[in-house]
Amino acid sequence: MTQPLASLRQSLACAYPAAASETIALGAQSLDRRLGGGILRAALHEAYAETAADAPAATGFALALARRAMAGGGKPLLWARQEALTSESGAPYPPGLADIGLDPAAVAFIRVRDAKEALQAGAEAGRCATVGATLIELFGEARAYDLTASRRLALAAAAAGAPIFVSRVGASPAPSAASSRWLVRAAPSRALAANAPGSAAFTIFLLRQRGGAAGQEQHEWRVEWNRDRGAFEDRTFDTSSLSGPVASLPVGGTPGEGAPQRAGRKFG
Amino acid sequence: MTLADARARAPHLAVAQADPDADERLMLRLAAFGEQFTPLVALDPPCGLMLDATGCAHLFGGEAMMRTCILQAMARLSFTGRAAVAGTPEAARALARFGQEVVTPPGEDENFTRPLSIAALEAPKETSVALTRAGLTSLGDLADRSSAALTARFGDETMRRLTRILGREDARITPLRPLPECMVERRFAEPFLDLSAIENVLRPLIAEAMGILERRGEGGRAFEARFFRTDGAVAVLNFETGAPSRNVEALLRLFRLKADSLADPLDPGFGFDVIRFCVLNAETLAQSQIGFERQSAQEGDVADLVDRLAARFGRERVLRFAAHETHDPVRAASYVYAASPSKPNSWEKPEPGEPPLRPLFLFDPPQPIDTMAETPDGPPMHFKWRRVRHMIARAEGPERIAPEWWRNAVGRDRRTRDYYRLEDREGHRFWVFREGLYESETAAPRWFLHGLFA
Numbered sequence: 001m002t003q004p005l006a007s008l009r010q011s012l013a014c015a016y017p018a019a020a021s022e023t024i025a026l027g028a029q030s031l032d033r034r035l036g037g038g039i040l041r042a043a044l045h046e047a048y049a050e051t052a053a054d055a056p057a058a059t060g061f062a063l064a065l066a067r068r069a070m071a072g073g074g075k076p077l078l079w080a081r082q083e084a085l086t087s088e089s090g091a092p093y094p095p096g097l098a099d100i101g102l103d104p105a106a107v108a109f110i111r112v113r114d115a116k117e118a119l120q121a122g123a124e125a126g127r128c129a130t131v132g133a134t135l136i137e138l139f140g141e142a143r144a145y146d147l148t149a150s151r152r153l154a155l156a157a158a159a160a161g162a163p164i165f166v167s168r169v170g171a172s173p174a175p176s177a178a179s180s181r182w183l184v185r186a187a188p189s190r191a192l193a194a195n196a197p198g199s200a201a202f203t204i205f206l207l208r209q210r211g212g213a214a215g216q217e218q219h220e221w222r223v224e225w226n227r228d229r230g231a232f233e234d235r236t237f238d239t240s241s242l243s244g245p246v247a248s249l250p251v252g253g254t255p256g257e258g259a260p261q262r263a264g265r266k267f268g
Numbered sequence: 269m270t271l272a273d274a275r276a277r278a279p280h281l282a283v284a285q286a287d288p289d290a291d292e293r294l295m296l297r298l299a300a301f302g303e304q305f306t307p308l309v310a311l312d313p314p315c316g317l318m319l320d321a322t323g324c325a326h327l328f329g330g331e332a333m334m335r336t337c338i339l340q341a342m343a344r345l346s347f348t349g350r351a352a353v354a355g356t357p358e359a360a361r362a363l364a365r366f367g368q369e370v371v372t373p374p375g376e377d378e379n380f381t382r383p384l385s386i387a388a389l390e391a392p393k394e395t396s397v398a399l400t401r402a403g404l405t406s407l408g409d410l411a412d413r414s415s416a417a418l419t420a421r422f423g424d425e426t427m428r429r430l431t432r433i434l435g436r437e438d439a440r441i442t443p444l445r446p447l448p449e450c451m452v453e454r455r456f457a458e459p460f461l462d463l464s465a466i467e468n469v470l471r472p473l474i475a476e477a478m479g480i481l482e483r484r485g486e487g488g489r490a491f492e493a494r495f496f497r498t499d500g501a502v503a504v505l506n507f508e509t510g511a512p513s514r515n516v517e518a519l520l521r522l523f524r525l526k527a528d529s530l531a532d533p534l535d536p537g538f539g540f541d542v543i544r545f546c547v548l549n550a551e552t553l554a555q556s557q558i559g560f561e562r563q564s565a566q567e568g569d570v571a572d573l574v575d576r577l578a579a580r581f582g583r584e585r586v587l588r589f590a591a592h593e594t595h596d597p598v599r600a601a602s603y604v605y606a607a608s609p610s611k612p613n614s615w616e617k618p619e620p621g622e623p624p625l626r627p628l629f630l631f632d633p634p635q636p637i638d639t640m641a642e643t644p645d646g647p648p649m650h651f652k653w654r655r656v657r658h659m660i661a662r663a664e665g666p667e668r669i670a671p672e673w674w675r676n677a678v679g680r681d682r683r684t685r686d687y688y689r690l691e692d693r694e695g696h697r698f699w700v701f702r703e704g705l706y707e708s709e710t711a712a713p714r715w716f717l718h719g720l721f722a
Contacts, residue, residue: 053656053696056628060722063628076570089720090629094589094601098615099624100722104589105615108570108606110577111585121577130569186695188661189623196664197691198623200722225722228620 024069024163027231031221035180036212041069042161043179044154048168048207050185055089055169057186059137060100061202062165064225064232066133067102069163071230075132077102078125080110080118084139088169100200101227106132115142119149126156126164134164141171150176173207181208187222190235200225201235291315299444300502301345303494304542305338307451308443316364318357318441332371345500354380357441358432362388377435382408388433391426398422407433448492448546452476459498459539466534466543467520473545478514487512487553493523495534496542503534508583509575510607512553518572525580574606591615596672597687597718598632625667625689627699627719634716637700644706644713647688651700653717658692665689666702683709687718697721 023038032038039045045065049058066077081092094104108125112118115138122136136153138145145166154177157164166178173181183205189198206219223232275281295311302309305328308320321334328334331353342349352363353371359381363370366388372380381388384407386399399422404410410418411434419427431437452473460469470493481488489512495503507522527534578586587603591614594600618624639648647663665688683704690698699719704710
């Protein structure tokens, strides 16, 4: 049963070399091993926010993936965002983008009225080979984003050889042509000195990976986005992040081993 | 004549309130219709149109034929008109309104306008009364007098009008719209009905216009396609490119996108008489060999994409970020049109090892929140936003940001803000601030949520 499938895969890989094989590694070993090297570059990927409050986390996760996809390419990110999201979670703030490692100068931003327009803009950009990555942010149960629409995006991504990310808030995961589908929840960060919030951390669930191994394998991770390395780091078994709100320290003692040190304070 | 008087004479008179606005709108529509004869059309109040036929008449087989053509087209729209062709706009107006509808041969305006009554001057009432009392009844009578004496008596304005009606002085009209850089059009013997074939008409038109631009070493920035319908309606489609372009296929694609995005789609009705393509704005564009330097070709590709997106969604929706040198977080970044010229502005690079200090999303305006803090100048222990209580697990701050006092208009109260980075027990990260310094600026500081971190 697996023999013909494997040979079929092989012949497909020969026919579409770029589309079939090239992956984007996420940076965290356990994650990449499970994904078989990473997520496909020329494909559609979805990130669902678990609750409305996790919207920035889902988009942040997608942006971090886009950052990995664009690394060193010098190609811009095209970001289409539904206008309704502005009242929901605010407008993109460029210094914040820079703070998670994306160059705001390399972002073209399209403010669209509804999901249909967002998908049109995304498909238009996704088809363009000079775009490094495309991010489409949708709000609510968008009827325009159906199997056909997602298939169209997947084909556009395959043709252009650059990933398209769809970040969704207020929607429950539904079947689509996406190559991978993630559920994202904000996770407590590793506290810095003086119990300051640290780098962006996410709890991510791999809901689906096309062609990936299904079944009993690990599908939940807690990851931290390391901006300086431009990579995710696996914190699944890191207990320091699971501790209570206030870490107790001996007087005059040093912070726990898990807590990273900061170079210095900078307030601009 | 009063209304009562008029009704007494004609009992079945239909009466309607005068609506000058509607009249003007109608005249503007007619002016747009008139543009299929010449690009230089001006309104001639109260109810006239002035068409500059210079260089256009031969397309219709001479001025007389052009005049007939225009009157026939008007008749099809159920308008009766009077039209005259003369050397100067004033002469044509005087002939059309007060004389015979003629086509004056070049240089012979005076022969035709001399017999007109002095009403053709359209001078103030006292002037015409004074002229009549002096026994001057036609323009010819006036023309023979010394103009110095007449100017002294009746003023400059009247005399200038006279010389223009007589064709002794020429003045250009001011057209409603400036002349395009380049204009090509297709006229149809039979009204053009097949919308699906419209690109077959536009493609050679655009190619022709681009040929003209290429010879001039220019590329177009702003374009317009005009569709003159048989019933007088004119559909206009405007589109722009971010950089000068002569690419026929790219322009066609922009046209297609624009046509798709129209609220009321292009409707041929009973067909188009004329389809016109104009280049409204052109800039220097050197002849270039494409496909040689890969890098520049790629940049062009992104610019094309921006053009296409702007054509479909509007310029105000296709944006990029611009940085500003200020410590005020709200003013530090703005959104500008993606194809607008960019100055090399540098975004501050985050310091290695630092967590994100600025949120990924910013609220404008900041959202008020209810907070509970341990000390008046400490971070909140918990806060309530959108009916949800967030228990704070980690906090950092304050980062004190004072208002830019040099920008503060008098009377506008902007207080110092103390910003905190907060993280609740679930792991959501927030950027909140307390407005006003406790005790020195305000007794009860208010709290706001300004942004969300990833």
